[in-house]
Amino acid sequence: MEGPEVLNITLFCCAVAGCGKEYKSKFNLKKHMFISHLGKNNFRCKKCNKLFVSKQNLREHSFIHSNIKPFKCSYCGKRFRQTSQLCMHKREHKKKYAETLKYAMLIDKD
Template sequence: MDSYICQFPGCFKQYKNRCNLKRHEEAFHTENKKFQCVHCKKILSSKQNLKEHEFIHTNQTPYVCREPGCGLRFRHGSQHSAHKRIHVAIKNIVNRSSVVSFKLSNIEEDIEEEINPKDMMDFTLPLIKRSQDYILPVI
C-alpha cells in the first residue's frame, strides 16, 4: 500500500492518501488558514478542520463506533478510524486464538486421564525463552 509522507523538515507524518497529506500540510505547514470559528475566532485551514473544531463548542461527538457492544463516540473522524483498527486487531487475535485453543483442546483430551490433580500442585512453568502466543478464551 502506498504511503504519503510529509516532506516538511522534522515532520514524519504519513497518510494513506494524497488528500489527507494535503490537508495536513495546509493545516500545519502553511500560513494559508482561511476558515474562522464563530465561537472563539480561531482560524483553521480547511472546512473539515473547522467543522471538527466546532464540535468542541457544541459538545457533539458525531462519529459513532458501530461495533456491536461498543458505541463509543468521537469528535474527530481520525480518532474514530484509529479506534476501529482496535476492533480489527481484537478480531484477528480472537480468530487466531480460537484455532490454537481448538488444537490444544484436542491434545488435552488425549492426555486428560493421565494427569493426577495432586501432581499439578508441584508443577512449575518452564522459563520462557522466546515470545509465545496467548490463548484467549472463546466467548
C-alpha cells in the same frame, strides 16, 4: 509445521472529514495529505484561531468546543467528536478481532 500467521493491522487514517482514506504507512498518509488536501483553502476557527484545510474539518473541530459527538462506532455505539478519534477507536476493534482470530487459529491447530 509452522505456527499461525500473526496478523498485524496498523492503519493510518486521513483526518480530513469525509475523506476516510486509510494507509498502511505514515509516509503514504503524509503523501496523500500533501497531494489531496494541503495548500488549498484554509479555514480558521473563530474560537482558537486554528487553521484547517477544509470547511468540513473546521466543522468537525468546532465539536471540540462543544459537547457534540456526532460520529458513532458501528461496532459498539461509542460516540466521538472527530472522525480521526473514531478511526483510532476502530483500530482497537480490529486489533481485538485479529487477536481473537489468532487465538481461534491456535485452538483449531490443536
